Amino acid sequence: xxxxxxxxxxxxxxxxxxxxxxxxxxxxxxxxxxxxxxxxxxxxxxxxxxxxxxxxxxxxxxxxxxxxxxxxxxxxxxxxxxxxxxxxxxxxxxxxxxxxxxxxxxxxxxxxxxxxxxxxxxxxxxxxxxxxxxxxxxxxxxxxxxxxxxxxxxxxxxxxxxxxxxxxxxxxxxxxxxxxxxxxxxxxxxxxxxxxxxxxxxxxxxxxxxxxxxxxxxxxxxxxxxxxxxxxxxxxxxxxxxxxxxxxxxxxxxxxxxxxxxxxxxxxxxxxxxxxxxxxxxxxxxxxxxxxxxxxxxxxxxxxxxxxxxxxxxxxxxxxxxxxxxxxxxxxxxxxxxxxxxxxxxxxxxxxxxxxxxxxxxxxxxxxxxxxxxxxxxxxxxxxxxxxxxxxxxxxxxxxxxxxxxxxxxxxxxxxxxxxxxxxxxxxxxxxxxxxxxxx
Amino acid sequence: xxxxxxxxxxxxxxxxxxxxxxxxxxxxxxxxxxxxxxxxxxxxxxxxxxxxxxxxxxxxxxxxxxxxxxxxxxxxxxxxxxxxxxxxxxxxxxxxxxxxxxxxxxxxxxxxxxxxxxxxxxxxxxxxxxxxxxxxxxxxxxxxxxxxxxxxxxxxxxxxxxxxxxxxxxxxxxxxxxxxxxxxxxxxxxxxxxxxxxxxxxxxxxxxxxxxxxxxxxxxxxxxxxxxxxxxxxxxxxxxxxxxxxxxxxxxxxxxxxxxxxxxxxxxxxxxxxxxxxxxxxxxxxxxxxxxxxxxxxxxxxxxxxxxxxxxxxxxxxxxxxxxxxxxxxxxxxxxxxxxxxxxxxxxxxxxxxxxxxxxxxxxxxxxxxxxxxxxxxxxxxxxxxxxxxxxxxxxxxxxxxxxxxxxxxxxxxxxxxxxxxxxxxxxxxxxxxxxxxxx
Numbered sequence: 001x002x003x004x005x006x007x008x009x010x011x012x013x014x015x016x017x018x019x020x021x022x023x024x025x026x027x028x029x030x031x032x033x034x035x036x037x038x039x040x041x042x043x044x045x046x047x048x049x050x051x052x053x054x055x056x057x058x059x060x061x062x063x064x065x066x067x068x069x070x071x072x073x074x075x076x077x078x079x080x081x082x083x084x085x086x087x088x089x090x091x092x093x094x095x096x097x098x099x100x101x102x103x104x105x106x107x108x109x110x111x112x113x114x115x116x117x118x119x120x121x122x123x124x125x126x127x128x129x130x131x132x133x134x135x136x137x138x139x140x141x142x143x144x145x146x147x148x149x150x151x152x153x154x155x156x157x158x159x160x161x162x163x164x165x166x167x168x169x170x171x172x173x174x175x176x177x178x179x180x181x182x183x184x185x186x187x188x189x190x191x192x193x194x195x196x197x198x199x200x201x202x203x204x205x206x207x208x209x210x211x212x213x214x215x216x217x218x219x220x221x222x223x224x225x226x227x228x229x230x231x232x233x234x235x236x237x238x239x240x241x242x243x244x245x246x247x248x249x250x251x252x253x254x255x256x257x258x259x260x261x262x263x264x265x266x267x268x269x270x271x272x273x274x275x276x277x278x279x280x281x282x283x284x285x286x287x288x289x290x291x292x293x294x295x296x297x298x299x300x301x302x303x304x305x306x307x308x309x310x311x312x313x314x315x316x317x318x319x320x321x322x323x324x325x326x327x328x329x330x331x332x333x334x335x336x337x338x339x340x341x342x343x344x345x346x347x348x349x350x351x352x353x354x355x356x357x358x359x360x361x362x363x364x365x366x367x368x369x370x371x372x373x374x375x376x377x378x379x380x381x382x383x384x385x386x387x388x389x390x391x392x393x394x395x396x397x398x399x400x401x402x403x404x405x406x407x408x409x410x411x412x413x414x415x416x417x418x419x420x421x422x423x424x425x426x427x428x429x430x431x432x433x434x435x436x437x438x439x440x
Numbered sequence: 441x442x443x444x445x446x447x448x449x450x451x452x453x454x455x456x457x458x459x460x461x462x463x464x465x466x467x468x469x470x471x472x473x474x475x476x477x478x479x480x481x482x483x484x485x486x487x488x489x490x491x492x493x494x495x496x497x498x499x500x501x502x503x504x505x506x507x508x509x510x511x512x513x514x515x516x517x518x519x520x521x522x523x524x525x526x527x528x529x530x531x532x533x534x535x536x537x538x539x540x541x542x543x544x545x546x547x548x549x550x551x552x553x554x555x556x557x558x559x560x561x562x563x564x565x566x567x568x569x570x571x572x573x574x575x576x577x578x579x580x581x582x583x584x585x586x587x588x589x590x591x592x593x594x595x596x597x598x599x600x601x602x603x604x605x606x607x608x609x610x611x612x613x614x615x616x617x618x619x620x621x622x623x624x625x626x627x628x629x630x631x632x633x634x635x636x637x638x639x640x641x642x643x644x645x646x647x648x649x650x651x652x653x654x655x656x657x658x659x660x661x662x663x664x665x666x667x668x669x670x671x672x673x674x675x676x677x678x679x680x681x682x683x684x685x686x687x688x689x690x691x692x693x694x695x696x697x698x699x700x701x702x703x704x705x706x707x708x709x710x711x712x713x714x715x716x717x718x719x720x721x722x723x724x725x726x727x728x729x730x731x732x733x734x735x736x737x738x739x740x741x742x743x744x745x746x747x748x749x750x751x752x753x754x755x756x757x758x759x760x761x762x763x764x765x766x767x768x769x770x771x772x773x774x775x776x777x778x779x780x781x782x783x784x785x786x787x788x789x790x791x792x793x794x795x796x797x798x799x800x801x802x803x804x805x806x807x808x809x810x811x812x813x814x815x816x817x818x819x820x821x822x823x824x825x826x827x828x829x830x831x832x833x834x835x836x837x838x839x840x841x842x843x844x845x846x847x848x849x850x851x852x853x854x855x856x857x858x859x860x861x862x863x864x865x866x867x868x869x870x871x872x873x874x875x876x877x878x879x880x
Contacts, residue, residue: 035637037630065640094633100641182859187759189860192479193534194762197475200505201540206758224860296755297734313759315736317644324628325766328859408859417623419631419768419848420664 023055025127027153027346030063031162032140036176037183037324039132039162041422043096044089046130046341047078048161056347061431063110065098066133067140071113071440073120074279075431086425090332091414092345093324096426101131102440104140107147110174116212117436121148121155123434127345128156132339134163134174138354158229159354159374160340162335164321166217169380170372171356173407174298175338176321178331181221183323184210184265187316188225192232192263194267195312199261205252205303207313209296210320212267216240216384218320222265223396232394233259234420237299238284239269240384241393243278247411248299251394256309264303266295280376325421329410330365341369365406372428441564445702464496465567465594467786469518470503470510471602472542472573472580475535475821476616477623477764478775479572479602480864484529484537485779486570486600487518496787497568501871505538505572511553513560515871516579528864530772531854533764536866541879544580547587554587556878561588561595563874568786572779574603574614577699578794579818585792598782598816599794601777604761609820610812611796613847615778616761618771620713621661622848623649623763624705628665628754630704632672635752639701645692645743647753650735650760652707656680658760661844662705673699674835677739679709680824681833683718689746691834696749704743706735728764765861769850770805781809805846 029046031039043062050057062076062421063069069076074097076097078086089096121129131141141159148155161168166177188208195206212218216238226232237243255262270278277296300313334357341355355376358370388400396404416422469486471479483502490500503509507515518526529536547554561569571581579601588595601608603857628648635646652658652735666672671739673695677683692792695702710718719735740753748878774797781795794817798810836844854861 024825031637035634065637068641092633093630094635095637096636098640099637101638102641131627185860186765187763190533190762190764192476193532193760193863194758195534196541197471197505197535197537201508201536201542203758226691227860230863230866267864293736294734297737313755315753315755315756316759317628317752318631318634319642319648319754319756319759322634323627324630325626406857409855410859416851418845419850420625420667423633423670425669 022276022418024054024058026059026061026125026128027057027128028061028063028075028126029069029097029130030066030096030132031099032066033099034164034321035093035099036162036164037093037179038176038332040089040092040096041134041332042162042175042339043336044086045180045336046343049340049343053343053347061124061126062097066100066101066102066427067104068100068440069098070120071116072438073435075124076428077431080427080429085424086299089216090336091324091421092423094321096424097428101439103136104143107143112411114143117144118147118151118153118352119435123152124431127154128158130158130160130342130346132160132162134144134165134168135305135379135381138168138374140377142374145374156344156346156349156351159377160338160342161354161383163214164218165212166439167215167381167383168377169382170365170377171371172359173332173334173357176391177217178328179326180211180218180320180405181404182223182328183316183320183326184218184221185224185408188222188234188263188265188327188396189230189232189315190419192225195261195263202310202329203312204256204260204309205262205264207264207266207296207300207311207312207315208266209294209315211284212347213241213269214381214383216267219267220384220388220396220400221399221408224404224408235262235264236271236395237264238384238389239267239271240389241275242269244273245302249303252303253307254335256307264299266299268295270295300356325414327412328408329412330407332369332412333410335371345371356437362402362406365409365425388409451636460774464494464498464823465837466501466565466566467497468501468503468510468515468561468566469537469570470539470572471535471537471539472506472571472577473539475533475539476588476602476604476761477533477619478616478772479765480529480532480534480536481600481772481775482572482600482615482779484526489780489783492631493783493787501564501566503538504868506540506542507544508540508880509538510541510560511556512878513873513875515564517869517871520869521840525864525866530598530776531643531861532763535859536864537823537868542582543576547583552614554583554791556590558587558593561873563594566870567755568598569595570598571599572600572784574604574605574608575819575821578608578814582792582818584813585814596786596789598786598790600778600782601794601796604658604726605652605655605656607821607823608817610758610817611823612799613774613797613808615771615775617657618768618774619763619766619845620658620760621664621844622768623760623766624658624661625664626766627849628703628705629670629672633752634666635701642750643752644696644700644837645702645704645747645751645844647704647706647736647743647751648741649706649708649734649753649755651757652679653709654679654821654823656707659705659707659838660824660828660836661848663841664844664848671823673702673818675704676835677704677706678785678829679707679711680829682713683710683823684713685742691741692743693747696747704739706739708735710735768848769853770847770854772852773850774807774813777849785811802846804841805849
């Protein structure tokens, strides 16, 4: 056992000696893909839960920059971090151990990398692998679990779900989504009041671009900004609804005529009926260079040109998924719970599974942790279902609202000093290498 | 007197009868220009302070959509709003009574409008005019005060300062600035952690565009995101420092080489040495239509092309100035104080003045309210002083940091229901018109 003593080496050896049995296996945690405002909460829960089982899990390592660090044997000893630092991960955005965009291919064709992974696992006595990510990492988890079984190494692989895109199947929602949804809903509400107050002589239309390349979950959350108490003239553009410029302009024109202003919230993945992304429509700068895409400026220019009104636009990009200061309490609780459940599932002997969020009751919202087999999760992308979309195509239905509303609830505080949030300060001490070098 | 009784008409008449003297004059409040996260706090303070002086101020009206509503005699009776609704203005973003972009010209050339203003003031017995805005409205205040004096109407005109741009002279800072500064500092800190965790395999540079067409105060606040405890590789682009593409790229390259990533925070007003705005460099979309400007996508494309690294960008636009959920407590206190002081100055007989913020002590920060004559304020724009800018040109100096740091401090809560902020619900009851129509 390690972790809470000042000198882990001594502590570990002592425990072993007294109990007079072989050391427990080590565990490995890694973050994958785009980070969320609360992915580190899952990390905290994995680490804290592992620390409560010193007789089963000896050391818990983290891959530096995700699976890349695992492949390159660049591991971090989480046992060197204080309990306070680990607890502070709850309110620290980004990926505290580093994440990566790195997809492992098919084991048949990418054999060298899988073998390297297994070699690292063996060299560091890794018996538990917790991989915190979205669709791609679920797929990687499954392959690693299968390979581990084939190679007769006692490996238990648990996928810890995380994605702002909310597109994993078999779970009611994905940890990370509730917080970005809250960011979008709150920002849309705030900015709409701004536009409303300026509309008589200035800006009449505000366009906000949010993430969601393939599914409209994030943009859909903007619908929560308006409610019976505060109705807002919103036009929401989802990738699930083919973009039609004429219908879009008519919807904006109608809202401006009726309310004096309109807020447009567009998913970056908005596309025309022929499957072309609006953002890829080939804008160039003054020198003829291709511009980085952007749905918001494109829509803003269209509205300005066609409706002749003043338009402002914003693109939230990373701000939305790093906004820990606006995290939803429910989302934080989910993120902690899947981290804890991952370790417990592994200790119960499960592998190639993922803890899920199960909605138990709608109002008041209640949930519990469930389990899904990774073979049913990997590479399945859950889009916004048609019944969640308003028939008009520019908003969400009552069912969609009922689904979304509980996910953005719950206030959570961030400790601040002089107005600025304070984050976990990790030592990120490297584990001594045991293998020859390898370039991921 | 009005305001706190259920039937203001009766209450007002009764007061008059008992005291046996002529009714007090009425007052008028109006919001001007781009709104801030806390302009409504000033409105709350003006209204609440006026209500404490019923023998001096009878009714307090608000111009609907600012001075446009005044010109068009579209006035709102704030006396019809409950004390709770007025108190809730403290945490309501946008301009609760509507604002406008509308500049009154020179009284000589724009005589009809000034005469109309005075006619509205006379018709509604307006003896006090509180105008809540930035440079333009300070100028309007001064002209109205002068005209009122010339036309022998007992009018006291007080400018209530407000601008996210922080560019009014003779005040240590402008109410509204501290909150946008906090938004920029917190967002930059959060997003930097996001980029840092992705940089090994994905995005290395993140560009955030913030407001500030003529002065770099808002962009400068990003420097607070990094500190000794959490050093961040930032490049800040200010309008005060001529943009040089080669120097900019070298600064980004150096930070990426040293830290693995870099966060660029650019003022929308960044310009080249010849005074050309970067955002106006004439980008067109695929159809040859001019794009709405945007410094962030332009810089992102430049970095991507020249340094060959993956770049993400965000444009905060209205999100930054409507983000009441991130308001700075100090800024809220300033906004309340200038509103209260405005009414008190008027009651003391002052006119053509503006309450100011005076910094009394640096650490711990202490301040008090001062006064400035509008003839010294109007049309003077305060830029970021050279001594606040880091010699390298991409950050702020220790003096700049010392100035900025206290302004983003102080936590303030927003009441929320189901994760969403709750705002003042005003009745906005119109005052009966007494004059012929007028088109502003």
